[in-house]
Amino acid sequence: xxxxxxxxxxxxxxxxxxxxxxxxxxxxxxxxxxxxxxxxxxxxxxxxxxxxxxxxxxxxxxxxxxxxxxxxxxxxxxxxxxxxxxxxxxxxxxxxxxxxxxxxxxxxxxxxxxxxxxxxxxxxxxxxxxxxxxxxxxxxxxxxxxxxxxxxxxxxxxxxxxxxxxxxxxxxxxxxxxxxxxxxxxxxxxxxxxxxxxxxxxxxxxxxxxxxxxxxxxxxxxxxxxxxxxxxxxxxxxxxxxxxxxxxxxxxxxxxxxxxxxxxxxxxxxxxxxxxxxxxxxxxxxxxxxxxxxxxxxxxxxxxxxxxxxxxxxxxxxxxxxxxxxxxxxxxxxxxxxxxxxxxxxxxxxxxxxxxxxxxxxxxxxxxxxxxxxxxxxxxxxxxxxxxxxxxxxxxxxxxxxxxxxxxxxxxxxxxxxxxxxx
Ligand code: CMC
Numbered sequence: 039x040x041x042x043x044x045x046x047x048x049x050x051x052x053x054x055x056x057x058x059x060x061x062x063x064x065x066x067x068x069x070x071x072x073x074x075x076x077x078x079x080x081x082x083x084x085x086x087x088x089x090x091x092x093x094x095x096x097x098x099x100x101x102x103x104x105x106x107x108x109x110x111x112x113x114x115x116x117x118x119x120x121x122x123x124x125x126x127x128x129x130x131x132x133x134x135x136x137x138x139x140x141x142x143x144x145x146x147x148x149x150x151x152x153x154x155x156x157x158x159x160x161x162x163x164x165x166x167x168x169x170x171x172x173x174x175x176x177x178x179x180x181x182x183x184x185x186x187x188x189x190x191x192x193x194x195x196x197x198x199x200x201x202x203x204x205x206x207x208x209x210x211x212x213x214x215x216x217x218x219x220x221x222x223x224x225x226x227x228x229x230x231x232x233x234x235x236x237x238x239x240x241x242x243x244x245x246x247x248x249x250x251x252x253x254x255x256x257x258x259x260x261x262x263x264x265x266x267x268x269x270x271x272x273x274x275x276x277x278x279x280x281x282x283x284x285x286x287x288x289x290x291x292x293x294x295x296x297x298x299x300x301x302x303x304x305x306x307x308x309x310x311x312x313x314x315x316x317x318x319x320x321x322x323x324x325x326x327x328x329x330x331x332x333x334x335x336x337x338x339x340x341x342x343x344x345x346x347x348x349x350x351x352x353x354x355x356x357x358x359x360x361x362x363x364x365x366x367x368x369x370x371x372x373x374x375x376x377x378x379x380x381x382x383x384x385x386x387x388x389x390x391x392x393x394x395x396x397x398x399x400x401x402x403x404x405x406x407x408x409x410x411x412x413x414x415x416x417x418x419x420x421x422x423x424x425x426x427x428x429x430x431x432x433x434x435x436x437x438x439x440x441x442x443x444x445x446x447x448x449x450x451x452x453x454x455x456x457x458x459x460x461x
Contacts, residue, residue: 045071047078061097065089072450079450086347089271091279091444095128095434096270100348105355107268108132116358121263122146122233125205125430128268129437143233149206150227150236152214153183160218169422170306172215173208174296180207181289190285197440200288201433208429209233212422213240219418234259237426242414254369255413261362262406265355266424268431272347274298274305278432279439280447288436295432296425302342305403305424311343312407312417315376318383325382333392341387343404345396355402363405372412380408 041056043066052075055067072079082088097106105112108127115124126134126142134142159179163172180203181187187200214224217240225240235251238259243249269275277298282291299305318328332341346353367374384400387393403424410420 045075047075050075052078057092059092061099079452081452085271085276090276090447091271091439091442093270093435093438094131095438096268096431098270098348100346100350103349103352103354103357105269112265112354113358116261116264119264120233121260121267121427122205124264124267128430128434129201145202146206146233147229149203150210150229152180152207152210156183156211157214157224160214160224163215163218165219165221167215167219168300169212169215169219169419170296170300170425172218173212173422173425174293174300176211176215177204177208177296178290178293180204181287184289187287187289197288197437201437204289204292204433205429208426209237210240212419212426213237215422216241216416216419232256234263252370254366258362258366258409258413262359262409262423263427265358265402265406266427268428268434271435272304273301274428275432275435278436279444282436282439283444283447288433291436292429292432295428299425299428300421305421305428307342307401307403308407308410308420308424309417311380311403312376312411312420314342315379315383315408318379319376323379323382325379325386329383329386329390332387333390341383341393341398343401343407344387344393345398346401349399349401350397352399353401356400356404359402359405359409360400363409366409367412370412374408374412377408380405 041058041064043054043056045052045054052071054071057065057067059065068080080088095108097109098104107115107124108131110127110133115127119127122143123134123139126139156176156179159176160172184200184203186192186196189196192200210227217224223245225243225245227236228239231239231251234256238251238255239249242251271279274295278291278295281294282288302310314328318325321327328339329341331337331339332344363377367377384404387398393399406424407417407420410423411417415423
């Protein structure tokens with residue numbers, strides 16, 4: 039039975055329909071409130087309590103620490119699935135059959151090359167260019183090489199091809215950004231390799247010698263990409279949907295997602311965590327001192343990798359990553375002293391009243407950087423790794439928004455500036 043809420047304001051009552059999700063979460067649908075009330079809107083900076091859409095992709099319950107892609111618990115997918123299978127699940131809505139997955143992989147494998155003319159763009163970037171800046175611009179550049187993607191009335195086949203191209207080319211673009219930054223020749227993709235192996239080959243292979251990826255590294259990468267693959271309406275997914283809602287092409291919408299992810303409060307946190315841990319180590323490793331700094335409102339320092347807008351109990355991804363971190367470092371025989379600092383920091387913070395009262399727990403990025411470093415990934419590529427993982431999620435969010443024919447995103451505001459005055 040449909041429910042209604044009643045809002046009373048200024049002596050009037052307004053009926054507001056209530057929407058119920060499949061996990062029984064409730065939302066007040068205020069879409070018609072302005073019209074029915076003669077001008078009332080709602081305000082919620084940062085969308086802390088505002089749903090922007092109805093979505094069937096990812097469910098998360100921050101209080102219970104639940105995360106599911108298309109209904110499947112993240113713990114099961116991280117344990118049993120592969121990144122491309124999860125990508126298919128997110129984008130198509132169901133797990134693929136063996137033949138569907140084989141075809142999906144085959145299509146991706148055959149689109150991994152980027153247009154040779156794109157190589158020339160790399161020559162123009164300064165050698166110190168941050169790879170996230172390169173990634174965002176190169177993804178946008180793809181739209182210029184495939185102008186048919188700009189047609190808002192493109193066919194389903196065109197969209198499918200764009201999706202395949204994005205999944206196929208992003209690892210190439212990312213690895214080439216790294217090769218370019220260190221002045222090494224770029225490595226072309228190899229069709230006989232799997233998705234993660236191919237990326238590692240393009241990152242660490244050299245024309246002068248054979249390269250074979252360590253299976254431990256490949257498995258770790260699969261897991262990290264799966265854990266990052268989607269996270270419902272976060273900052274970058276919302277950016278992708280908002281840009282896409284103007285009927286901008288998929289490449290440019292994804293480029294907007296990359297830009298949003300770059301910030302240290304979002305995906306950039308993985309780089310910021312490692313830099314923070316290195317700084318604490320260089321400073322003598324006095325963890326308590328840095329916890330005090332994080333609590334000091336007059337100090338801009340925040341404990342990076344701690345806290346989350348939605349998880350107020352624990353981040354299920356962080357649990358999986360912490361366990362994987364110990365496992366992978368021991369398998370690779372890596373002893374990173376910042377892992378001890380991270381564990382001490384977590385222990386001190388989790389007992390501290392400030393963090394307990396605010397429900398601040400380690401998030402997905404707290405331990406991921408330590409794993410990336412053990413895999414040989416350079417620090418400024420960490421957020422690029424996050425972007426490679428998040429790509430299927432962004433695509434799924436864009437596709438859902440487009441297929442549901444959602445209206446252009448256009449929030450309102452409460453104007454607080456000067457009243458009319460004469461020039
Ligand atoms: N260190 C110290 N204090 C913190 C932290 C932190 N990392 N995070 C939140 N707080 C405090 C904050 O100062 C505020 O205190 P008070 O109520 O006294 O003003 C309170 O906790 C609530 O914080 P908020 O900033 O209002 O919460 P938010 O939901 O707007 O922000 C956040 C969430 C993730 C941006 C924030 O926790 C943060 O800046 N964390 C560090 C950056 C980080 O790790 N980001 C990665 C997020 S996970 C990856 C992803 O999906 O993007």
